[in-house]
Amino acid sequence: MEWRWDWTWELVPRFIDATGKTLVAAGGGYAIAIVLGLVFVLAQRTPSRILAFVAREFVELIRSTPLLLQVFFVFYVGPQFGVQLSPWTSGMVAIGLHYGAYLSEVYRGGIESVPKGQWEAATAINMSMAKTYYRIIIPQALPPAIAGMGNYLVGIFKDTPMLSVIGVAELMHTANAVGSQSYRYLEPYTMVGIIFLVISLPTAFMISRFEKWVRRKMGM
Amino acid sequence: MTEDMSQYPLRLEGSNIPMVSFKNVRKSYGPLVVLDQLYLDIDAGEMVTIIGPSGSGKTTVLRMLMTLETINGGVIYVDGEPLTHMEKNGILVPADVKHTRRIRSKIGMCFQHFNLFPHLTALQNCMEGPVQVLGISKKEASERSLELLDMVGMIEKKDQLPSRLSGGQQQRVAIARALAMRPKVMLFDEVTSALDPEVISEVTGVIRQLVGAHNLTMLMVTHQMGFAKDISDRVCFFYNGSIEEQGAPSKLFENPERKRTQQFLNAVLEAN
Secondary structure, eight states, X not given: OOOOHHHHHHXXXXXXXXXXXXXXXXXXXXXXXXXXXXXXXXHHTSSOHHHHHHHHHHHHHHHTSOHHHHHHIIXXXXXXXXXXXXXXHHHHHHHHHHHHHHHHHHHHHHHHTSOXXXXXXXXXXXXXXXXXXXXXXXXXXXXXXXXXXXXXXXXXXXXXXXXXXXXXXXXHHHHHHHHHHHXXXXXXXXXXXXXXXXXXXXXXXXXXXXXXXXXXXXXX | OOOOGGGSOSSOOSSSOOSEEEEEEEEEETTEEEEEEEEEEEOTTOEEEEEOOTTSSHHHHHHHHTTSSOOSEEEEEETTEESSEEEETTEEEEOOHXXXXXXXXXXXXXXXXXXXXXXXXXXXXHXXXXXXXXXXXXXXXXXXXXXXXXXXXXXXXXXOOGGGSOHHHHHHHHHHHHHTTOOSEEEEESTTTTSOGGGHHHHHHHHHHHHHHSOOEEEEEOSOHHHHHHHOSEEEEEETTEEEEEEOHHHHHHSOOSHHHHHHHHHHHHHO
8 A cells, every 4th residue: 555645635625624623623612611711710719618619529520521421411412401502512612611621720720829928919909809810810820821721722632533523524524534435544644643743743832932931021 | 706796886986096906806726826805006197016026926917907817806997997897787797898898998018028919010010009909090000109119219110020129129119019009007017027138228218218208007017126116106015916015115125124025125136
């Protein structure tokens, strides 16, 4: 079996299209995860013990079960409770939930890295709790969290193939489709691998550059 | 153990009410009693210094007043109104957030480790409270802050982040930040303890200025005995969670009555 360049070139437009869709799925999932993670971590830190308990257990539940199961739950079980979502939306919601739980732990680490004196200084200028988070704590919690947030961005990107099982036409789904039509798998799977590498590696590099830039900018 | 709150007035009344009043205040961490039956009145415009060995509860007094610590008994009044409590159906109940913030707005504090916001410049540190908490315009907040930075001699460093400033400079910015909120009461918690000896006078100099220029009530915890003696109207010696002795600095430093005060002062003199 040899590599067929002519066919490879023929496939390129389809894979470019699928790459776009993969990035959208990853980006959408990440956006949801960033917000949900913040909700989870703030809920865990509220004075309400019940809310904190529920949030903590929910995060534990999500972190202790596979993403694939959560994808199936949102897509197949959701409709039985009247929540009907397209494969695309289901996929992004599941990814958002799953990684939101992980990101909440990253945020928690970041928030706990802010010295107690910062909270006290905010109290001393009579700041409200909401503004203390928004103006003082979160800006300082972010730089130490960037590395972890970046890791999960790459992680989400690499987990998008799981969405192929519910029919999201991302890269893996496309490679499978091409393979089953032509019975040639070498080229499509290799291309998928290369595309993931080409995107993941520079992203990881950029994130570490970004982290250094933010730290310098903030005088840390 | 519930306390009978009806023994405390809903507010202090009369012609000469103290700016700060601790009434029968108690603070404990579990079984460890840090302060017990503390009664301390500070008059408007008065400069009171608290001295004492470590663990005597002196920093806790400031932290309770700033509401950084809850109290386990008694009531603290600020400007005649209860700080730790509020009136509900004719009796004092623990203060809610809204009440706490209203009364707390009269108090400002400087810390041993400065606690400047590291992501904001010196000027932004001073403007943060006025803009975000008092809601005044950026222009006005900036004018007010620049004036204060000028007063503490930090106008040239206004655009620097705290990490680019020395300890003494950071502490001076922190004083400006606290004053920008226009508090009636200023608390200084060992503000020179983390500084190198040669820069201590930068900070004590600023505090000296405040004594003369503002009608501020000040409460200070310090280990700088000479400084305390110079500028205080009154000095309180704390020992083991209560006030062992208090009085005018000349009296307390030169003619202490209590044996523990003498021992403490001797020990401090020895160390210097």
